[in-house]
Amino acid sequence: MTLLLDRPTGATRFRAFGPRQIDDIADRYGLSPALRDGIALLAHVLPFRVNEYVLDELIDWTRPEDDPLFRLVFPQRGMLAAEDEHALEQLVRSGASTRETAALVKRIRTGLNPHPSGQQEYNVPVHRGERLPGLQHKYRETVLYFPTQGQSCHSYCTYCFRWAQFVGDPSLRFAAPNPGRLVAYLRDHPEVSDVLVTGGDPMVMSTERLSAHLDPLLKIGSLQTVRIGTKSLAYWPHRFTSDSDSAELLQLFERVVAAGKQVAVMAHFTHPRELRTTAVRTALQRIRSTGAVVYCQAPMVAHVNDRAETWAELWRAELAAGAVPYYMFVERDTGPYDYFKVPLAKALELFQTAYRTLPGLARTVRGPVMSATPGKVVVDGVEDHADGRHFLLHMAQARNPALVGRPFRARYSPDAAWLCELEPAADVPEDIRAAMQS
Numbered sequence: 229m230t231l232l233l234d235r236p237t238g239a240t241r242f243r244a245f246g247p248r249q250i251d252d253i254a255d256r257y258g259l260s261p262a263l264r265d266g267i268a269l270l271a272h273v274l275p276f277r278v279n280e281y282v283l284d285e286l287i288d289w290t291r292p293e294d295d296p297l298f299r300l301v302f303p304q305r306g307m308l309a310a311e312d313e314h315a316l317e318q319l320v321r322s323g324a325s326t327r328e329t330a331a332l333v334k335r336i337r338t339g340l341n342p343h344p345s346g347q348q349e350y351n352v353p354v355h356r357g358e359r360l361p362g363l364q365h366k367y368r369e370t371v372l373y374f375p376t377q378g379q380s381c382h383s384y385c386t387y388c389f390r391w392a393q394f395v396g397d398p399s400l401r402f403a404a405p406n407p408g409r410l411v412a413y414l415r416d417h418p419e420v421s422d423v424l425v426t427g428g429d430p431m432v433m434s435t436e437r438l439s440a441h442l443d444p445l446l447k448i449g450s451l452q453t454v455r456i457g458t459k460s461l462a463y464w465p466h467r468f469t470s471d472s473d474s475a476e477l478l479q480l481f482e483r484v485v486a487a488g489k490q491v492a493v494m495a496h497f498t499h500p501r502e503l504r505t506t507a508v509r510t511a512l513q514r515i516r517s518t519g520a521v522v523y524c525q526a527p528m529v530a531h532v533n534d535r536a537e538t539w540a541e542l543w544r545a546e547l548a549a550g551a552v553p554y555y556m557f558v559e560r561d562t563g564p565y566d567y568f569k570v571p572l573a574k575a576l577e578l579f580q581t582a583y584r585t586l587p588g589l590a591r592t593v594r595g596p597v598m599s600a601t602p603g604k605v606v607v608d609g610v611e612d613h614a615d616g617r618h619f620l621l622h623m624a625q626a627r628n629p630a631l632v633g634r635p636f637r638a639r640y641s642p643d644a645a646w647l648c649e650l651e652p653a654a655d656v657p658e659d660i661r662a663a664m665q666s
């Protein structure tokens with residue numbers, strides 16, 4: 229396999245590499261046999277996908293086992309429960325049939341909770357008696373839109389909960405082949421001001437395809453903002469600079485802006501290193517020159533970015549690039565959760581430590597935020613009261629708009645890592661208590 233080797237420097241044609249290329253990756257970047265074998269084993273359950281930009285410009289190959297960017301994209305030992313990893317290893321070593329392996333893989337994956345927080349059940353809207361696949365309408369003003377052709381990414385994050393969509397289990401897929409039903413829905417729902425195009429990553433689509441999804445939205449007067457959720461700035465900034473249709477992509481953004489809508493690129497940056505390359509800086513400049521605004525968000529995950537200095541540097545780098553720090557998420561209960569989870573108390577402490585060092589213009593960031601069933605719950609602080617130590621929280625977004633912005637308390641716990649593990653204080657009003665327990 230020479231794909232990885234015969235590459236003139238500077239060439240930027242996108243090619244993805246996965247488990248079948250692990251030996252070539254190991255040879256080229258000097259991975260130890262132990263690391264290589266661990267990746268190959270875990271990849272049965274957690275598919276990986278990388279490209280040359282990620283391999284060449286993001287990962288530090290001097291100590292891959294300690295490198296946050298390496299852990300971000302390569303599945304490794306320790307990410308699955310020990311008994312699952314063991315069972316998988318025994319089975320693969322025994323030379324089991326593909327069918328036997330597939331059955332175990334399926335069982336392990338099902339245990340990884342691919343649809344946390346009622347993603348699939350609660351949020352799919354019904355319009356004129358029909359469920360609309362590929363749409364989610366959770367918060368009054370924002371509809372999520374999942375185009376069929378955007379259900380992949382330029383590289384996969386090991387912590388992602390959307391892997392279920394990528395691995396071909398049709399019961400786990402939900403996506404829209406075209407925007408016809410979205411347009412009809414928006415016409416009947418003028419309260420929706422924002423469409424958030426998401427995936428996967430909508431930027432894996434060609435500009436032509438993306439235009440086919442976006443152009444029909446421009447005629448809808450009540451739509452104000454087209455948001456595009458993407459990690460392409462981190463994983464493939466060439467999408468905006470040197471891909472064959474990157475100029476047309478920037479023209480599409482300009483067209484949306486010219487139609488009187490905002491383009492908000494919701495960029496997923498996990499680590500400050502993702503903002504250091506020439507390619508990403510150029511990409512950010514080009515995007516901004518179209519009139520689009522870049523907002524940044526990412527989860528805090530153990531082994532990757534659970535340090536205050538990492539976040540302080542990330543938010544400063546975003547601000548310096550003209551982007552807006554927006555949300556720091558709490559990792560949710562899905563995928564290799566025990567490996568990546570960070571307790572709320574720790575996430576809050578790291579958030580606050582980093583936040584205090586920021587210039588005011590970077591204090592646009594909110595967090596730590598749990599994107600939970602009732603809404604986006606922000607942990608604001610810890611306070612000692614006569615009745616004990618408590619977390620202070622509020623909802624930044626809620627299915628029920630009456631809950632937004634009202635402070636409430638929950639009993640402090642050093643280990644709680646999600647809303648369902650919090651015990652509401654005695655004085656929490658009934659509507660908020662009910663939401664917390666939904």
Ligand SMILES: *Cc1c(COP(=O)(O)O)cnc(C)c1O
Pocket residue numbers: 364366367370371372424599604624625
């Ligand atoms: C986060 C999120 C939004 C957008 O929320 P904002 O606070 O407006 O950024 C919309 N829909 C869903 C389902 C979300 O999780």
Ligand code: SF4
Pocket residue numbers: 380381383384385388389390391427428429458459496
């Ligand atoms: S880029 Fe986004 S959707 Fe894709 S794997 Fe990473 S977190 Fe998941």
